[in-house]
Amino acid sequence: xSTENVAGTSAIETLRAALPDSARDIKLNLGTVLTTDGAPxxxxxxxxxxxxxxxxxxxxxxxATAVEADARLHLDxxxxxxxxxxxxxxxxxxxxxxxxxxxxxxxxxxxxxxxxMNGLANHGIAKLDxxxxxxxxxxxxxxxxxxxxxxxxxxxxxxSKLAIQSSARIAAVIVATVQALSLPQ
Numbered sequence: 001x002s003t004e005n006v007a008g009t010s011a012i013e014t015l016r017a018a019l020p021d022s023a024r025d026i027k028l029n030l031g032t033v034l035t036t037d038g039a040p041x042x043x044x045x046x047x048x049x050x051x052x053x054x055x056x057x058x059x060x061x062x063x064a065t066a067v068e069a070d071a072r073l074h075l076d077x078x079x080x081x082x083x084x085x086x087x088x089x090x091x092x093x094x095x096x097x098x099x100x101x102x103x104x105x106x107x108x109x110x111x112x113x114x115x116x117m118n119g120l121a122n123h124g125i126a127k128l129d130x131x132x133x134x135x136x137x138x139x140x141x142x143x144x145x146x147x148x149x150x151x152x153x154x155x156x157x158x159x160s161k162l163a164i165q166s167s168a169r170i171a172a173v174i175v176a177t178v179q180a181l182s183l184p185q
Contacts, residue, residue: 011066015177023180029173034070039170041163046129047170048074049083053133054171056087057140060178067174078124085119086133093117094141101145128157135164136171 009017012034019027032038039047048071055067072080092115100109123130135150151164 011069015063015066015181019177019180020183020185022183023176026173026176026180029169030177033166033170033173039166041160042132042166044074045079046132046163047166049079049125049129050133050136050167050170051174052080052083053086053090054136054140054174056084057091057137058175058178060182062181063174063178079129082123082125082130083133085123086130086137089117089119090134090137090141090143090146094138094143094146097145098141098143101143128154128159131157132159132163132167136167139168139171140175 012030016027016030019030034047034051036042036044036047042050048067051067052064052071052075055064058064068080071083075083096113096115120130120134131150131154135147135154138146138150154164154167
């Protein structure tokens with residue numbers, strides 16, 4: 001599938017071209033991690049789902065719009081919606097479970113969360129693919145409890161260590177792209 005827009009350049013290539021010289025490594029990495037060679041043990045659908053969920057989680061319109069434009073060449077509407085679900089549900093869960101972890105209070109940890117999390121089960125895509133998105137977003141949001149939980153779940157679903165690492169690498173490069181584009185030029 002081509003990732004070219006009307007002008008003949010993919011939205012990701014346009015983003016890469018906009019990165020400053022100080023982000024040369026990020027420019028190179030962005031050109032690599034969104035490919036099956038650069039994200040070992042992930043397929044195109046997983047790569048673009050992860051990238052899209054992470055891009056949404058950054059709340060950076062330019063990056064999210066560019067990633068979505070190219071992701072839609074690889075994903076159907078169900079996967080795009082699942083990426084939105086992963087970004088939003090994990091935003092809530094990452095705050096809540098990071099709080100529990102950092103509070104270090106066993107009594108608080110025993111209380112029911114009383115937060116609706118139906119999106120974790122009712123997203124319409126393969127469980128492994130959704131869990132990989134949730135893992136990547138949790139890495140961005142820095143929730144150790146969620147990262148542990150999702151690593152366990154994707155491993156149980158058959159993901160390799162390389163697939164897990166690839167998910168985190170995609171997240172790292174998307175966040176670094178946001179950082180580079182947010183700096184004063």
